[in-house]
Amino acid sequence: MSQPVLSVRSIEKSFGGIKAVRGVSFDVHKGEILGLIGPNGSGKSTLFNCILGQLEPDAGQVHVNGRDVSGLRPSKLNRLGVGRTFQQLSVFPKMSVFDNIVLAGQEHRGTMLSRLFGPSDAGLAADAERMISFFRLNHLRGTLAGSLSYGQQKLLDAAMAFMAGPALVLLDEPAGGVNLTMLAHLRERLAAYNAEHGTTFVVIEHNMEFVMSLCTRVIVLAEGAIIAEGTPDEIRSNQTVIDAYLGG
Amino acid sequence: MAAWLRRILILALIALAIAAPLGQGNYIIYVLTSWLIFSIAAMGLNLTLGYAGQISLAQASFMAIGAYTTALLTLAGWHWLAAMPLGVLACFVIGFGLGYPALRVKGHFLAFVTLAFNTLVFLVLRNEEWLTGGTYGLVGIPRPNLGLFSTMRSLPFYYFTLVVTIIAALAMWGIVRSPWGRAFRALRENPIRAESLGVDTRRITLLAFAIGSMYGGLAGALIASLVQFIEPGSFGLAHSLRILLMVAVGGAGYFFGPFLGAGVVILLPEILRFTEGYYLIIYAVLVIVMLIFVPTGMIGVWGRIRDRFIARPVARADLQQGAQLK
Numbered sequence: 001m002s003q004p005v006l007s008v009r010s011i012e013k014s015f016g017g018i019k020a021v022r023g024v025s026f027d028v029h030k031g032e033i034l035g036l037i038g039p040n041g042s043g044k045s046t047l048f049n050c051i052l053g054q055l056e057p058d059a060g061q062v063h064v065n066g067r068d069v070s071g072l073r074p075s076k077l078n079r080l081g082v083g084r085t086f087q088q089l090s091v092f093p094k095m096s097v098f099d100n101i102v103l104a105g106q107e108h109r110g111t112m113l114s115r116l117f118g119p120s121d122a123g124l125a126a127d128a129e130r131m132i133s134f135f136r137l138n139h140l141r142g143t144l145a146g147s148l149s150y151g152q153q154k155l156l157d158a159a160m161a162f163m164a165g166p167a168l169v170l171l172d173e174p175a176g177g178v179n180l181t182m183l184a185h186l187r188e189r190l191a192a193y194n195a196e197h198g199t200t201f202v203v204i205e206h207n208m209e210f211v212m213s214l215c216t217r218v219i220v221l222a223e224g225a226i227i228a229e230g231t232p233d234e235i236r237s238n239q240t241v242i243d244a245y246l247g248g
Numbered sequence: 249m250a251a252w253l254r255r256i257l258i259l260a261l262i263a264l265a266i267a268a269p270l271g272q273g274n275y276i277i278y279v280l281t282s283w284l285i286f287s288i289a290a291m292g293l294n295l296t297l298g299y300a301g302q303i304s305l306a307q308a309s310f311m312a313i314g315a316y317t318t319a320l321l322t323l324a325g326w327h328w329l330a331a332m333p334l335g336v337l338a339c340f341v342i343g344f345g346l347g348y349p350a351l352r353v354k355g356h357f358l359a360f361v362t363l364a365f366n367t368l369v370f371l372v373l374r375n376e377e378w379l380t381g382g383t384y385g386l387v388g389i390p391r392p393n394l395g396l397f398s399t400m401r402s403l404p405f406y407y408f409t410l411v412v413t414i415i416a417a418l419a420m421w422g423i424v425r426s427p428w429g430r431a432f433r434a435l436r437e438n439p440i441r442a443e444s445l446g447v448d449t450r451r452i453t454l455l456a457f458a459i460g461s462m463y464g465g466l467a468g469a470l471i472a473s474l475v476q477f478i479e480p481g482s483f484g485l486a487h488s489l490r491i492l493l494m495v496a497v498g499g500a501g502y503f504f505g506p507f508l509g510a511g512v513v514i515l516l517p518e519i520l521r522f523t524e525g526y527y528l529i530i531y532a533v534l535v536i537v538m539l540i541f542v543p544t545g546m547i548g549v550w551g552r553i554r555d556r557f558i559a560r561p562v563a564r565a566d567l568q569q570g571a572q573l574k
Contacts, residue, residue, distance in 0.1 A: 075443045078444060079446050086440075086441065091438075092437045092438055103447070116426050117426070122427045
């Protein structure tokens, strides 16, 4: 099998006396959409933040395309082709939709000096328009991001994660708080992006229907450890998973 | 605001600035020159605080560094045009260093760190008499001699300062309109998200301090030549707070805010002098009332008037709050 895009090895993280993540290991390959599910407090977000450099793991390594990125700052990780979205709304509210999108790509263009003396849009206007169009935000192009509805901000957040053309995107609860129509739209756009660009996704989500319809493989976490792994159908019928969710 | 309307307004403001000192006495010209100089200092703080969201109570200390460097060099025979860039460069380097605490501490704690720096600079200027003249300061600082255009008289010096202000404002306009400006605003609005999008928030934080400090240094180089005498008391904490007030009153994070803010803080007390002993009380009350009713500063007044007549979307605070409560 080819080299994994993301390889997580024996990640551990504790907060005080509480072990939030206990030796988690998994690989994700090119074009795969991996779902990471688990009850509240199972360690999903902690694991995400360890992978993404927001938290320093106590032990373990993270490799992206074979390169050890453990402990790298999020900005460096992003420049290596790793995008992410956040569980909470994470747009820049006082900037327009267009500026949010351009910001998401500008640090990947040119040098510090060219970004000071070059064009205001960093030469990204056409790419930004394409991304706005792909996520069907055209009518909101000049609108302040903070004035968008919750669902629209979630879409914008996703569009920003893809702007720099990442090889790997980690989506933290993209469906959280989004209405059914917007949810279907978001799911369809993510699937379309994955099909068009072969980008690898890791998705944390509580919405089972969203995960099962989008992901090709699912990992289940409980109390900081992996308790099950398989296709959506296998996970759906796994008794350990049902027990972990229902507390049985 | 439409681009054409903005251009007309800018040209009208420049025309007003050119015409304002004509027929005025030396004192009024001195006050107008001070307004321009403090606008430059406030422009720098506006970048650090208004655009990048990093609080600083040390802008007067950078004015001091720029002023003393320029004064010492011009007194040693250097031309102002050669001395000023060194003062500005010194501020860039020291400002870059002052930015390091901002990587670790935020908000009130950062304010205290910068406040301590301001006090430190004041003490160095007061105690190192061999270099700075101590409390007696430095006297007889020459003004720039530009050959045919002498700035020894107050009116030519005003126009010289106006030209420097316009150049500084154009440079600032270029910065805030560039991708750097977008990164500064991203740092203010959501540093964690900015970092996740590849923005090197450490470097941008340091640059916000360094560039803001450069503007303080430039203002210092000009004030040394305007007054032709400097002493540590002119650059104490009260002056940093005054520059902070200019940014807040004008409108933090708005390009023209510093000009309006410096106008209110420098010119309003002069306009109110006809009230004699009451002018400072009236001035203080006016500033308090304005900050209560228009916390976004004077630029916000225009926004409020516009919003009454033209419906436009604004950033929703409820979603941000909701997200934070999750």
